[in-house]
Amino acid sequence: MVKLLNFIVRIFSGLSGENSPYQKVCTYEDTVMLCKNDSSTCAFTVLDVRDIVRSLDELGSHNVATMLKLYTNALRLGKGTKVVVIAEVEPVDATYYERLLDRRIGVKVSEVLYEPSDIRAKLELERIVRLRRKIARGYEPFRLKLRYIVVTCNESDGKDLLSYHESRVKALINSLETLGVSTTFGNPKDVERLAKTLHNFR
Missing domain, CATH: 1.20.5 (Single alpha-helices involved in coiled-coils or other helix-helix interfaces)
Known part of the structure; x- marks a missing residue:
């Protein structure tokens, strides 16, 4: 697990550098970015939240706890797959x-x-x-842009990884949908920009 996480960090850090070797080994397959090094391959998919039809203030305390548990379980996509959740907040007039x-x-x-x-x-x-x-009543509104980056890494070749990764992404989309969260595919090239943001906070 530590080896996997370290590789993900190196991928993100590498994408943040102008002369990154990872920039030369990343390819795009529709909604997926595939990045390779000598021993491993990682697949990245960006999901943008389009709408959330349920609000926590509509639920009782018991239902809130249940929803949070279901949400946490939805982010557990199995061995080799991680979900990075990124929230971008900006004020609105x-x-x-x-x-x-x-x-x-x-x-x-x-x-x-x-x-x-x-x-x-x-x-x-x-x-x-x-x-x-x-x-x-004076509440100051803000715009929240919520994104999920699904990352799957293993030592298989790109084709096997891609199939497994896409199944994990589909599982996340379906789980979020049952919780009232609808998503759409983001541009996988945004991973590079988001990686730079993450790198700045390391």
């Missing part, structure tokens, strides 16, 4: 965000009126209305 929420409320109200049995739309509407009220 309150007036602009109020107008944005007002438009979203209007859209959701229309959806609920059109399909009264749509429970998901009702929950989203309630969540947006609560957030709108919080901002009206």
